[in-house]
Amino acid sequence: MSERRVRPRLRPSAEERADAGAAETARPGTIYPGDCVEVMRTWPDASFDACITDPPYNMSRRKGLKWAFSSHVTMDEQWDRFSNDDYFEFTRRWLLEVCRVVRANGNILVFGSFHNIYVIGFVLEHVLGRRVLQQITWFKPNAQPNITGRLPTESTEYIIWACNNTPEHAGKWTFDYARSKEIGGGKQLRNLWQIPCTPRSERRLGSHPSQKPVQLLERIVRLWTKPEDVILDCFLGTGTTAAAATQLGRRWVGIERDAGYIEIARKRLGAGA
Template identity: 30%
Template sequence: MKLNTVIKGDALKELKKLPNASVQAVIADPPYFNVLEDEAWDTQWKTPEAYLAWCKRWVAECLRVLKDDGLCFIFGQLGKREHTFIHLMSQLCLQHAYHDLIIWDRAVGYNERRDSFTPQYEMILVLRKGEKVKFNKKSVRIPYDAETISAYLRDTRYKNMEARKAHLEEGKFATNILRIPSLKGLNKEKCGHPSQKPLALISKLISCSTDAGDVVLDPFLGSGTTAVAAEKEGRPWIGIECDATYAKIARQRLKTSRITLS
């Protein structure tokens, strides 16, 4: 099993080579099907049914290689009138165990529309394999500002103020709506992929679902965000990417990141 190396190849073929129950978390950001209409990889399926059948095959492989207490995160997005991801979520939840649905609030809208609300979110379907999962809730706490902490500490209803202060200083627990700005304009993270996800978002998913040393799998590595996030969090990773250009970008990005980390 190749760790910490970008694997150039087809996701489904490469997934079949991995051992059962060998990874702790899967971060999958696949083609969305006719959402990014200018990208050949997003429009390669002739029908929604063909896309759904393909997705069910690679998701089944991801669940096979997932450990019993692992989580599988699957990104999805709706187009202006394209809603195949809704059907995909429904079908996957009939075949596998549903765990959660995370809303990624991109903070800014995209694709302005005249006849409906401007979209501002993407979805992350979370599937589990077993009844119990590894979830580090404290790792994704959101800090309170000093003014908020001071205001809460003036509430006399709390008897043990030291314990209350310690809790407040750790921050509040994150909800399943994650507000993290998308990569816009001249953002220094951008490196040439049209659907690149923010490092902060992927880091949250990795840190909440794994411990140091746990293996993270990304079957659609793209520009390498999952790999960079995993290394920063101290997790080994497996990354599969079929496009030679994106695989090259991912390798260069990792090289730069490793220099920074050292």
């Protein structure tokens, strides 16, 4: 039986895009409130040099998950709960817009766990026809124990790195190889990174359930973007990507739909955190 391939569709349909005449350029240093797909549709093509983002993982449960040895409940966020079909369509829609607003051959780096990383990779490679270059594995030495007491402790998350072009035309992507060797102690940097989970000091103004450590985002920003590049984070959360970009002399634009997280991000960025 022949294998069925999904034909890449590199641009949104007419129904999925706002009128191109209404497009306006995104303003660096701005947090845009609202649904990321709707916001991105108002921007012109090739508005950004890169996208670094951390979407919902679809790991929450309707009643949450309880710890085996306490009454604590976790993984019950409404914004992180989809049916499988809805999550696939959600992923297709926002990545379709990301591929449009990031310039050709710009970097796209997306966080995920085993819950969603395979869907993200499939959409990028087989639905949108992007060239997936590598996967970074983030090992958390102080990861939260498994809450059910029935599985090994989940100690890793992943970052998919894609070049925003077809495999045939992808090239000249940004990667600071010299700096990566410095980080690797003079040797080629491996794609397994050991970095602790977000410290309390970075949560002092408020936190997000999947907030990433600044150390991790600074490494990504440093290696995959250049000074003065404009970076999009379409799931800004509490602003870690923006904080890392600011620290390293890059420009950023964020989108976040939750007013509470927007307020935390604004406080963090105002405090230089």
